Amino acid sequence: MSKVTVFGAGAWGSTMAQVLSDAGNEVLLWGRSESVISEISTAHTNVKYLGSHILPDDIIATTSLDDAFAFSQMYVLAIPAQEIRATLEDWKARFPSDCTIVSTLKGIEIATQMRMTEVIEDVLGAHKIAIITGPNLADELVLRQPAGAVAAATSQVLADQIRELFRTPYYRVYTSTDVMGCELAGAIKSVIALAVGLSIGMGFGENTQAMLITRGLNEVARLCAAHGSDPLSAAGLAGMGDLVASCGSPLSRNRTFGEVIGRTGSMSAARAQMVKTVEGVASSSAVLEIAHRVGIEVPVIEAVADIVSEKLTPEAALQRLMEITTKAENFIR
Structure with a gap:
């Protein structure tokens, strides 16, 4: 049994707290909202994010950063990707030199095009840093439905440690030492899921979705290789697995956001309907910049970036995709 602090009491942070508790750990969940933390502490629910689902009653919830950092030296980050740098800058002096940091964040920092572990290291310096990623929709995982994930770290020893930390009868965790590949895949899938949602909103069916998913996966693989x-x-699981879940489920924020844009042609309408973070919208321009930096053509990603920046309508973006010259199909070419 380990002591673990989870930072972020939204849908994903609360779900991670449950998984870690079910794995036999002592868990403290930190959040900013007094009302949310009070509800978790007293009713063991988080209605705003998880409806009436009952969380384990042994999860400790607090708004005190002093208590959160004192509770353990194993810190799980479940806060929005685009807020991570400013948050860590504020908390920098609180991190012990020998702590372990686990990122559950999927995204690319817009200003720097850094992956989340790069941002963490850039702000905090050298620490034991790992990630947990995969096809994990919070609304399903919190119901303890069977799911798989990847614990990735540059050290196999650390990856094994994180696997054991999270492993439960319903949460099957594999390991990887390819942190970069797992992070890139997790960030890019959000953009591809937006593309699939756009096509659904525009009234297109399975053929169009299959084309976008498959060619999107090709873009993920080529970016990883580059x-x-x-x-x-x-x-x-970090790539295809996450892509299938995000593109195939109406629970996916990215797909749902894309559907609204495709149906209405309006970014403002989509923003009005979605109150939760949609990482594909924030990351699409940064992912496109990463691709341009290494000279990789990513037409699906570029189409999404142009739509969310309102340079192109969904119809014009799809027409551009369909007019691109085809060549021999290859997984990483």
């Missing part, structure tokens, strides 16, 4: 990571990470 950065020196293992392109096969794109074929595993």
Whole structure:
């Protein structure tokens, strides 16, 4: 049994707290909202994010950063990706030199095009840093439905440690030492899921979705390979697995947001309907910049970036995709 602090009491942070508790750990969940934390402490629910679902009653919830950092030296980050740098800057002096940090964040920092572990290291310096990623929709995982994930770290020893930390009868965790590939795949899938949602909102069916998913996966694999990571990470849980869940489920924020844009042609309408963070919208321009930096053509990603920046309508973006010259199909070419 380990002591673990989870930072972030939204849908994902609360779900991670449950998984860690079910794995036999002592868990403290930190959040900013007094009302949310009070509800978790007294009723063991988080109605705003998880409806009437009952969380384990042994999860400790607090708004006190002093208590959160004193509770353990194993810190799980479940806060929005685009807020991570400013948050860590504020908390920098609180992190012990020998702590372990686990990122559950999927995204690319817009200003720097850094992956989340790069942002963490850039702000905090050298620490034991790992990630947990995969096809994990909070609304299903919190119901303890069977799911798989990847614990990735540059050290196999640390990856094994994180696997054991999270493993439960319903949460099957594999390991990887390809942190870059797993993070890139997790960030890019959000953009592809937006593309699939757009096509659904525009009234297109399974053929269109299959084309976008498959060609999107090709873009993920080529970006991974261009950065020196293992392109096969794109074929595993962190890549294909996450892509299938995000593109196939109406529970996916990215797909749902894309559907509204496709149906209405309006970014403002989509923003009005979605109150939760939609990482694909924030990351699409940063992912496109990463691709341009290494000279990789990513037409699906580029189409999404142009739509969310309102440079193109969904109809014009799809027409551009369909007019691109085709060539021999290859997984990483």
